[in-house]
Amino acid sequence: MHSAFHKTDVDVIDIPSTPGGIPIFEIGTLASRATGPEDWQPLSNLDGETGDIIYARFIIDFAVDELKRMAYGRMTHNAGHHLSGDKCVNILVRQEGCGRSTFEKARGNFRRACDTCIRTKRLCVQIGVIDSSIKLCVMPLPEAYREGKALDSIAAWVMEG
Numbered sequence: 419m420h421s422a423f424h425k426t427d428v429d430v431i432d433i434p435s436t437p438g439g440i441p442i443f444e445i446g447t448l449a450s451r452a453t454g455p456e457d458w459q460p461l462s463n464l465d466g467e468t469g470d471i472i473y474a475r476f477i478i479d480f481a482v483d484e485l486k487r488m489a490y491g492r493m494t495h496n497a498g499h500h501l502s503g504d505k506c507v508n509i510l511v512r513q514e515g516c517g518r519s520t521f522e523k524a525r526g527n528f529r530r531a532c533d534t535c536i537r538t539k540r541l542c543v544q545i546g547v548i549d550s551s552i553k554l555c556v557m558p559l560p561e562a563y564r565e566g567k568a569l570d571s572i573a574a575w576v577m578e579g
């Protein structure tokens with residue numbers, strides 16, 4: 419088991435001044451299986467330290483200081499408006515909602531990191547409904563941008579990670 423996995427949910431991002439608190443969204447990723455489609459899996463299902471590494475990067479990118487936590491909190495309260503997948507968490511939290519996720523570098527594969535996250539070197543996290551609850555899904559870089567690294571390396575998730 420992973421020592422840090424009580425932190426898998428975003429409940430550590432607690433802003434007492436925010437009325438109603440911040441909804442907790444489970445964070446997962448698309449884990450490719452030997453056969454069949456890629457499926458959402460909680461970070462805790464990933465092999466080895468991969469989940470911890472991705473989670474640590476999530477905190478750095480979106481919750482490491484008060485300003486980011488405030489922006490993240492605002493995003494969570496409006497998450498229902500962002501289920502179409504055209505704005506990832508990076509755009510909502512770090513770009514003040516300006517821009518849309520495009521997937522030219524991924525050759526149109528929207529189950530990969532978006533162009534904005536590749537350019538800004540941040541984790542691409544999409545918001546979606548899985549098993550009838552809102553969840554976050556961390557998208558891997560397009561294969562061509564992983565520098566040959568496997569998914570257990572942060573370099574497969576964040577540019578120059």
Ligand SMILES: [Zn+2]
Binds near residue numbers: 506507509532541
């Ligand atoms: Zn993105």
